[in-house]
Amino acid sequence: MKNKTLVSVIMVVGLFLATTASNDLRAQVAKVNTEMATTKKYTCPHHPDQVSDKPGKCGVCGMDLVEVKDMGKKNMSKKMDPMHDKMKMEGDTQKMNMDKMKKDANNMKMDMKNNMNEMKMDSSKMTKKKM
Numbered sequence: 801m802k803n804k805t806l807v808s809v810i811m812v813v814g815l816f817l818a819t820t821a822s823n824d825l826r827a828q829v830a831k832v833n834t835e836m837a838t839t840k841k842y843t844c845p846h847h848p849d850q851v852s853d854k855p856g857k858c859g860v861c862g863m864d865l866v867e868v869k870d871m872g873k874k875n876m877s878k879k880m881d882p883m884h885d886k887m888k889m890e891g892d893t894q895k896m897n898m899d900k901m902k903k904d905a906n907n908m909k910m911d912m913k914n915n916m917n918e919m920k921m922d923s924s925k926m927t928k929k930k931m
Contacts (some may be wrong), residue, residue, distance in 0.1 A: 839853070840853070840867055840868075841853065841867070841868040842854065842855050842856065842865035842866060842867055842868065843865055843866065843868050844858035844860065844861065844863055844865055844866075845863065845866055846858070846860075846861055846863060847860045847861065850865070851868075852865055855867075
């Protein structure tokens with residue numbers, strides 16, 4: 801009987817703490833969302849990675865910064881695009897370098913075969929002359 805009562809009390813206290821923590825977390829999330837919604841951000845139309853809390857000029861091109869209407873996932877993905885593009889370009893450059901190296905290796909292989917064939921022909925002429 802005492803065990804059942806103790807378990808019941810522990811469950812009620814746990815439920816109370818979980819509900820309180822959940823409500824506190826919801827309040828914090830709501831506060832952050834409100835702050836984000838009221839904070840204005842400005843960015844360059846051509847350089848979305850240039851973001852400021854106040855109007856001004858782009859640090860890259862000098863254009864006027866424009867107010868960002870929605871700093872959601874869409875704009876965040878735009879910020880990631882320059883890095884993605886840079887990495888893609890580096891990967892493409894490396895691939896082109898590898899292709900060039902393969903082509904050069906094949907050319908060297910062909911040159912070696914041609915040289916070997918010429919040497920064989922020269923050596924066969926030499927052996928024929930001796931006879």
